[in-house]
Amino acid sequence: MTATPVRDELADNPFARLQHEGRLLNAVFKGRTTKPRRVGFRGELALRFAPRLADEARPPELCCEQVMAVAHAGDSQLPFFCGWLLSFEHLRDVAEVLGDALHARGKYFLFCDNIDLTKRYQVPYRGAMFYVLPIVESTVYNEMLELLYLEKNELKKQSTAAKLDAIADAGCRFDLPFDIISYEEGIEVMGPVRNPHENRPV
Template sequence: MTTIDKTAFGVLEAEERLLNGVFKGATAVPGRFGFRGDIAIEFQPKMADEKRPPEKCCEQVMAAANEGEPHFIFLAGFLLSFGYLKLLAEVLGEALSPAGKYILFCDNIDLSKKYVIDYAGATFYILPIDEATVYNETLELLYLEKNELKKMDTGGKLDAVVNAGVKFVGDRKFIKSTYDELVATMGPVRNPYENRPV
């Protein structure tokens, strides 16, 4: 059976970065390990033994890695700010690969544009998020029918997304850009807690 320590998730698990997992385990595809949840990319300073929520996260992550391979074959997630990509890439490190497919939905980029950038030895597809979830946005991007996936369990849904995701190739609507160019054009970082009842 595929175990987490034999995959690219092993380091993240050891560093306690895999949070709020709705799925974390071997999928139905032999040798594949999958995860749905959040990845902590910056921790708050620890106060004594108190466990504090992370300062920054890549949220609503859907990711997969194969046993015995050092990189993620697929990863999709949400960043509150595109600028957090630098932190995410540092955390993932050698688990990123030119062969992997990495899709990030960001809150503070132009809502009318989609980008593709090469960064940290990998290609990232960068898209705006329009009040929807990463799951819904990814299904739309990969032309997957939500109704067809409804009957599947969480692992099965993740496999369906990953199977389509690894074949994804961005079309002409994706603008070739760079990390620095996008950082220069991104908007302010929204406070996700404003307007929430206390």
Template sequence: MTSITETAFATLEEQKRLLSPVHKGPTEKAGRFGFRGKLALKFAQQFADEARPPELCSDQVIAVAEAGKPTFDFFAQWVLSFEHLGNVAEVLKGLLSPEGKYFIFANNIDLLSKYQVEIDGINFYVLPIDESTVYNELLELFYIEKNDLKKATTAGKIDAVANAGIAFDQTFEKITFEKGLEVMGPVRNRNENRPV
């Protein structure tokens, strides 16, 4: 049974960045550990022993790491603004490899745009998200039929998405992080148009 301490997740676990897990444990693939939940990107200043929620998180994280490997093979997440990609790259520095597949769904990039952004030698696929979830967007991107995974466990679903993500080889328009900051739209209020 793969333990979190044997994987790239160990650092994030130590830093208490893995929050609200729907799944945090071995997957059905031998030697693989998976996580579905939130990633704390920036912590609020703490006074004495009070516990404060993080100032900034990326949501809907789906990630896997193999035992004995220092880096993640697959990491997908949702961020409110494209600029938070900078925070993601900082938090995951040293835990990503040029061979890994990393997907960022940003709430404020044009719905018709898909980019590849390289930061410190690491390639990130940056995609828009349209009122959907990272999981559903990935199924669509990887051409996975939802019905095929209906009976799968959460761990099985993570494996299916990660396997397809690792095999993903499409290319999108390459832009710099700075160019992305120029073209990104305003940050949308995530609560607008929601029933109260």
């Protein structure tokens, strides 16, 4: 029996548009998870594309990295999304790209490189609430395990799909309140943007 192509699995949920726009990049996982009707994605979400020169495909100018997200067949919105941003200001780009896929009751986590390590915020934007946190544990995966009190050793032997389900399920139940600030207030308090290419060998 021929397996159902991944593109068909993404056809009737919010990933369909993102896939069509070429925004789902460098996928570690993309397809059905272990839960009924659920599909998931782990990889990068392209936020801004570089201008195209003739037929030359150029890498995006801006991405949300280390993304983990799930959706359900027949639903038009994402119940769970998390990822890493170099700068808090790019929250706006994430919200604009996800657009109608955002839900008022969805759980959306963004770990930002230039947020005070002692601060955690909730930021309302486009009718959704974003949890904005500093990046401390080096990866979004580790950060989510820490935030959601999930044991890494218990998940170690699970498949990528099962790990994504465990994080998404716990993330959707998360309800710890943080300080609520506006996007504009976040811009004012964010730190300088690090040059990710600094000190790299040429």
